[in-house]
Amino acid sequence: MAGPDGCIAWYTADPRGVLPLEAFHVPQTLRVLVRKGPELGGFEVRINHDFEAAMRGCMEARAGETWITNELIDAYSALHRLGYAHSVECYRNNELAGGLYGVSLGAAFFGESMFHRQPDASKVALVHLVHRLNDRDFELLDTQAVTTPLRRFGCIEIPAVQYMPKLKSAISKTRKFD
Numbered sequence: 001m002a003g004p005d006g007c008i009a010w011y012t013a014d015p016r017g018v019l020p021l022e023a024f025h026v027p028q029t030l031r032v033l034v035r036k037g038p039e040l041g042g043f044e045v046r047i048n049h050d051f052e053a054a055m056r057g058c059m060e061a062r063a064g065e066t067w068i069t070n071e072l073i074d075a076y077s078a079l080h081r082l083g084y085a086h087s088v089e090c091y092r093n094n095e096l097a098g099g100l101y102g103v104s105l106g107a108a109f110f111g112e113s114m115f116h117r118q119p120d121a122s123k124v125a126l127v128h129l130v131h132r133l134n135d136r137d138f139e140l141l142d143t144q145a146v147t148t149p150l151r152r153f154g155c156i157e158i159p160a161v162q163y164m165p166k167l168k169s170a171i172s173k174t175r176k177f178d
Contacts, residue, residue: 008072015157017143017150018166019111024130025154033120034127043090043097043121045128048178051080054087054099058113068113076112079103086177088129090121097121100129104177108140108170109133126153136177140170 026034036042055076059068079085086109089099098121100114109129114122130153133141146155158166 008069008075012160013144014160014163016160016163017146017155018158018163019130019141019143019150019153019155021130021134021138021141023154024134025152026127027152030120030123030127034124038092043092043124045124046089046091047128047132048080048086049089050096051085051087051101052077053096054089054101054115055113057096057099057115057117058101061115062113076101076103083178088125088132090118090125092118092121099125102129104138104175106171107138107173107175108142108167109138109177110142111144123149132177136175138170138175139173140166142167 033042038044052073055068055073059066059073062068076085080087084105085101085103087099087101090097097118098114098116100111100122102109102111104110111129114126116122130141143150143155146157
């Protein structure tokens with residue numbers, strides 16, 4: 001993250017927010033929206049279609065309080081080109097309505113940020129992310145922190161002493177996000 005001085009640094013949290021993939025909960029009303037195709041008022045979901053736009057959406061959604069800087073976008077875009085950073089984007093009428101981005105290492109995915117320009121777009125992106133991770137046998141979805149919206153999906157906090165073995169196991173595996 002970029003700190004208040006603009007310098008990019010590594011941060012960690014203890015306890016750590018994780019979304020257990022096997023216990024992911026989708027509220028019924030959201031489940032209905034996820035099933036709708038764009039022709040029925042739902043979203044078209046695209047993976048890695050416009051990674052930088054997804055990051056910029058996250059930056060703009062938190063204007064004045066964001067850790068996402070142009071330098072960070074450049075760094076994550078380089079990770080994206082190398083196949084480590086990914087985005088899940090929701091479109092309506094061919095316009096970016098919301099999404100998320102993160103980094104995959106082994107069987108772990110580290111969610112970095114989400115945004116929405118239209119209601120529920122980021123939530124739909126999260127549902128698609130979890131389905132993708134489950135389909136590809138990922139083991140860990142790291143959310144860094146637990147927020148009220150993430151808690152509704154089953155996000156929990158675990159202490160570093162429990163997190164680190166899960167992390168070590170997950171990153172030792174070979175998985176492909178794409």
